[in-house]
Amino acid sequence: MTKLAIVSGGLREPSSTRLLADRITAAVEAALAGRNLTATASVIELRRVGRAIMDTMLTGFATSDLESVFETVADADGVIAVTPAFNASFSGLFKSFFDVLPEETLSEMPVLIAATGGTERHSLVLEHALRPMFSYLHAIVSPTGVYAATNDFGAQQRSVELSERIGKAAEDFARLLQACGPRTRRDVFTEELTDMERLLAGWQPRGAGDTVED
Amino acid sequence: MQFGIFSVGDVTADPTTGRTPTEAERIRATVEIAKKAEEVGLDVFATGEHHNPPFVPSSPTTLLGYVAAQTDRIILSTATTLITTNDPVKIAEDFSVLQNLSAGRVDLMLGRGNTGPVYPWFGQDIQAAIPLTVEHYGLLRRLWREEVVDWTGNYRTSLQGFTLAPRPLDGVPPFVWHGSIRTPEVAELAAYYGDGFFHNHIFWPPSHTKRMVQLYRQRFEHYGHGRADQAIVGLGGQVFMRPNSQDAVAEFRPYFDNAPVYGHGPSLEEFSAQTPLTVGSPQQVIDRTLGFRQYAGDYQRQLFLIDHAGLPLKTVLEQLDLLGEEVIPVLRKEFAVGRPEHVPDAPTHETLVKAAASSGADADTASVADTSEEHQP
Numbered sequence: 343m344t345k346l347a348i349v350s351g352g353l354r355e356p357s358s359t360r361l362l363a364d365r366i367t368a369a370v371e372a373a374l375a376g377r378n379l380t381a382t383a384s385v386i387e388l389r390r391v392g393r394a395i396m397d398t399m400l401t402g403f404a405t406s407d408l409e410s411v412f413e414t415v416a417d418a419d420g421v422i423a424v425t426p427a428f429n430a431s432f433s434g435l436f437k438s439f440f441d442v443l444p445e446e447t448l449s450e451m452p453v454l455i456a457a458t459g460g461t462e463r464h465s466l467v468l469e470h471a472l473r474p475m476f477s478y479l480h481a482i483v484s485p486t487g488v489y490a491a492t493n494d495f496g497a498q499q500r501s502v503e504l505s506e507r508i509g510k511a512a513e514d515f516a517r518l519l520q521a522c523g524p525r526t527r528r529d530v531f532t533e534e535l536t537d538m539e540r541l542l543a544g545w546q547p548r549g550a551g552d553t554v555e556d
Numbered sequence: 557m558q559f560g561i562f563s564v565g566d567v568t569a570d571p572t573t574g575r576t577p578t579e580a581e582r583i584r585a586t587v588e589i590a591k592k593a594e595e596v597g598l599d600v601f602a603t604g605e606h607h608n609p610p611f612v613p614s615s616p617t618t619l620l621g622y623v624a625a626q627t628d629r630i631i632l633s634t635a636t637t638l639i640t641t642n643d644p645v646k647i648a649e650d651f652s653v654l655q656n657l658s659a660g661r662v663d664l665m666l667g668r669g670n671t672g673p674v675y676p677w678f679g680q681d682i683q684a685a686i687p688l689t690v691e692h693y694g695l696l697r698r699l700w701r702e703e704v705v706d707w708t709g710n711y712r713t714s715l716q717g718f719t720l721a722p723r724p725l726d727g728v729p730p731f732v733w734h735g736s737i738r739t740p741e742v743a744e745l746a747a748y749y750g751d752g753f754f755h756n757h758i759f760w761p762p763s764h765t766k767r768m769v770q771l772y773r774q775r776f777e778h779y780g781h782g783r784a785d786q787a788i789v790g791l792g793g794q795v796f797m798r799p800n801s802q803d804a805v806a807e808f809r810p811y812f813d814n815a816p817v818y819g820h821g822p823s824l825e826e827f828s829a830q831t832p833l834t835v836g837s838p839q840q841v842i843d844r845t846l847g848f849r850q851y852a853g854d855y856q857r858q859l860f861l862i863d864h865a866g867l868p869l870k871t872v873l874e875q876l877d878l879l880g881e882e883v884i885p886v887l888r889k890e891f892a893v894g895r896p897e898h899v900p901d902a903p904t905h906e907t908l909v910k911a912a913a914s915s916g917a918d919a920d921t922a923s924v925a926d927t928s929e930e931h932q933p
Contacts, residue, residue, distance in 0.1 A: 400821030403760045405830060531740055535771070538741040541690050542748050 344374055344381040344519055347418035351388045351425035351436035352458075359458045360387065362490045363424040365505075366456055369512035370422065370519075377520050384414050388435050395435065398442040412444060419525045420452040420515065421481070423472070427459035431471040440475065446528050453481040454515040456488040465489040484518050486511040557891050558902050559884045560600025561593055561876070562635040562792065562859040565613035568866035571814040576866075582612050583619070585869040590623040592873050594630035596880025602633040602665065602859060607641075607674050610816075617650040624658035631904065632658060635754070635792075635859065636667025636735040640685050641678035643712065644692040648699040648720050655725045660905025665733040665754050665790075666693065668742070680711070686741050687711075693745065700729035728912050731903045733790055733857075736768065743768050747775030747787070752902065754790035755852075758861055759817065761830050765791070766851035773853065788902055790857035791848055794833045796867075797878045801836035807871075808835045815865035838882040845883075846890055854895045856902035858887070 348367050352359030367383050374381045388395070394408040404412060415421060425436035440448075455472040459465070468487040476483045488511045494504040563586055569576040577585065590601040603613045603620065613619055620632040632654070637647060647664075655662040668685050669675075675682040691709045698705050699720045707715040724730070733752035736742035737760060746753040753772040755765045769789055776787035796811075798804035805824065812824045812835075827833055834844040845858065860879065863872045901907070 397822045397826070401759065401818050401827070403764070403830070405826075406761070406763075535740045535744055538686065538690075538744040541687060542745065 344379055344420065344524075345418045346370065346381055346383045346420050346422060347415045348383055348385045348422045349388065349415070349424065349436075349439065350385060351433050351439075353389055353426065353433070353435070358490070358492065358495060359424050359426050360385075361495070362456055362458050362488065363422060365508055366422055366424070366454065366488060366512060369508045370420075370454070370515055373509075373512040373516035374519065377516055379516070379520060384418070386411050386414060388439050391439075392435055395438050395442055399438060404442065408442075412447065415443065416447045416527060418451070419522070420454070420519045421448065422454045422456065422515075423476070424456040424458070425472070427457050427464040427467040430464065431467060432457070432475070437475070440479065444530075446480070446530050448476065449480040449528050450522075451481045451525065452484060452515065452518045452522050454484045454487065454511060456490070456511070458490050458492075460492055462489070462491040462493070465491070482518065482522065484511065484515045486514045557855070557888065558599040558631070558857045559879075559887060560598045560602060560631070560633075560857070560859045561589070561862055561879075562602040562604070562633075563589065563613070564604045564861065564864050565606060565611050566816060566864050567610040567612060568816060568864065570866040570868055571810045579612050585872075586613070586619065586863070587623055587626070588869060589863050589872055589876070590630070590632075591626055592876045594627045596876050597884060598630065598876070598880065600631045600633055600857065600859060602635040604635055605638055605669075606671070607677060608671060617654045620662070621654055621657060624654065624661065627661075629661070631661050631663060633662070633733075634664045636665045636669070638669040638674070639666040639692050639696070640668045640688045641674050641680050642692075644696040645699060645712075645715070645718075645720075648696055651730055652700070652720060652722050652724055655730050655905070656722050660725050660728075660909075662905070663731040663733065663903075665735045665752075667735040668739070684711070689741075689745065693749075697729075697749070700724050725905065726909045726912075728905065728908045730905070731908060733788075738764060738768070740768070740771055743772035744775055747772050747781075748779055750776065750779065750781035752788035752790055752856070754857070754859075755792065757792040757832055757848075758794040759831065762832065762848075762851050765832075769852045769855075782900075783898070785853055785896070786898060786900055788857075788900070789852055789855035790859065790902070791852055791855060792832075792859050792861060793845060793848070794831075794861045795841045795845075795875070795879075796835045796862070797838050797841055797875060797883070799837060801840055804835050804837065811865040811867055819865075838878050841883050842886050842890070845887055849891065854891075854899045856900070 348363050350360045350363040371381045391408050391411055394405045398404045398408060425432040453476050455468055457467050468489055473483050488508055490504055494500050567577060567579055567582045593601045603616050605613055605616050607614050616634050624632055651662060651664055668689055672682055680688060688711050691711055695707055703719060705715055705718045733754045734742050734746035735754040735756060737756045743753055755768050757765050773784035773787045777784040796804055796808040809824055813819055818827055828835060834841050862875045
């Protein structure tokens with residue numbers, strides 16, 4: 343069972359970003375099925391945790407609702423991340439979510455990136471904004487992203503092209519997910535503790551007067 | 557169980573009047589607050605340490621020495637003393653003098669500090685904060701415990717034949733707490749040495765506090781200092797009280813809304829639900845505080861933050877009256893109910909001296925061991 347977490351930064355309802363996210367999810371599920379893999383999908387609409395994201399940025403801790411969202415992402419085997427293109431980049435809300443997501447959550451996480459925009463002129467937002475951010479977060483970013491302009495949802499010819507692009511991205515992502523297999527979560531808390539244990543143990547001979555018995 | 561207050565020492569405009577106290581006013585107000593804390597029967601006064609505006613306590617032992625001269629009973633402590641950026645030799649000296657002056661009414665809480673630039677200001681590297689903490693604290697312990705110290709480390713000039721003066725009072729170093737919000741390494745350090753662990757508790761949900769305290773307790777037992785429930789735990793807390801809870805909320809709201817740390821974020825009600833902040837009647841504070849035990853276990857020290865965000869001195873002193881008259885007596889009684897015999901109190905100078913005396917033979921052996929170790933490379 344492949345666990346997919348879908349992060350949608352769409353703001354309106356209905357949202358073309360969410361629409362794209364759903365189509366990609368369906369295509370990924372189909373591509374996985376073609377490889378005899380089943381999948382579950384959990385959708386995270388960032389709008390619903392918008393205030394919680396900002397509060398977390400201001401206070402430094404997450405509300406329990408947002409913590410469960412973090413948990414969904416951390417527990418996934420793969421993430422599909424979709425944002426509207428705002429001012430030549432991802433939306434502020436989308437970036438903010440990844441800014442407050444606990445460190446290393448996306449480490450070695452397969453991620454499919456996607457974006458929506460008013461015109462196709464913004465399509466490089468995938469390569470110039472999303473891909474570098476997820477690379478920085480140590481995710482394994484799938485080579486093919488999906489960009490959909492408003493027109494892609496209309497004219498017959500364009501719509502077929504979008505379906506083909508989604509299909510191609512989904513196929514690549516399914517291959518990546520299969521190759522990566524079930525993801526082993528990093529436990530930073532325990533890692534830090536183990537490092538500290540080692541540090542204290544290594545320290546002891548030097549601090550000769552330090553004994554644990556006093 | 558010990559009860560007290562801890563002060564950040566911020567100079568913040570009173571949002572209801574727009575007036576900012578001078579630094580001198582803030583420092584003198586802190587002294588009044590500490591004296592009042594003793595007067596109303598609290599056990600501990602702890603000051604923060606900061607090296608940038610808008611904070612005033614850059615020299616905690618100067619402040620605590622002044623308070624020590626005007627008090628008789630209250631324990632003087634810190635929250636926290638920066639073990640990373642202070643020279644451990646200077647920490648040992650300052651607190652040794654304070655301990656001798658105050659007849660042993662001193663302990664201290666070590667922390668790493670969370671203001672990045674403080675590290676370079678004092679010639680240190682924040683990237684090395686954890687190994688720096690381990691090395692500095694290791695040296696601090698030796699300075700207080702060994703007559704003559706030969707020492708070499710990575711972050712400080714070597715010491716050859718160094719003797720701390722003055723020696724700790726009665727040959728017993730001040731008790732050390734380690735303060736942290738979310739760093740498991742600090743809980744591990746406290747557990748390793750069998751020192752106290754203090755969770756700041758005021759900026760995070762109880763679930764995080766629980767996890768950190770549990771970790772410290774388990775590791776305390778792992779390192780052989782006693783059972784997990786015998787570990788020495790302290791918690792922070794943040795309260796604002798008036799006899800009627802509605803009055804408390806109405807009066808505190810502008811201070812909350814504009815507070816430097818959490819202002820302009822979640823509402824007072826949200827923050828109160830998510831963190832231990834309690835704004836209401838003394839009874840509400842009592843009920844909430846007694847609840848801390850459910851996730852931290854029977855613990856040893858409870859400190860409240862009451863003097864921040866621009867609250868005027870008069871209001872803070874009124875808070876202390878309420879704490880002393882209505883809250884602490886009930887908490888003392890209620891926390892004692894069902895507390896197992898084997899759960900110790902927080903060590904004080906008196907109990908540490910007694911413990912050292914009762915293990916006199918061990919102490920002789922230890923000093924022989926110390927002497928031999930001085931000649932190791």
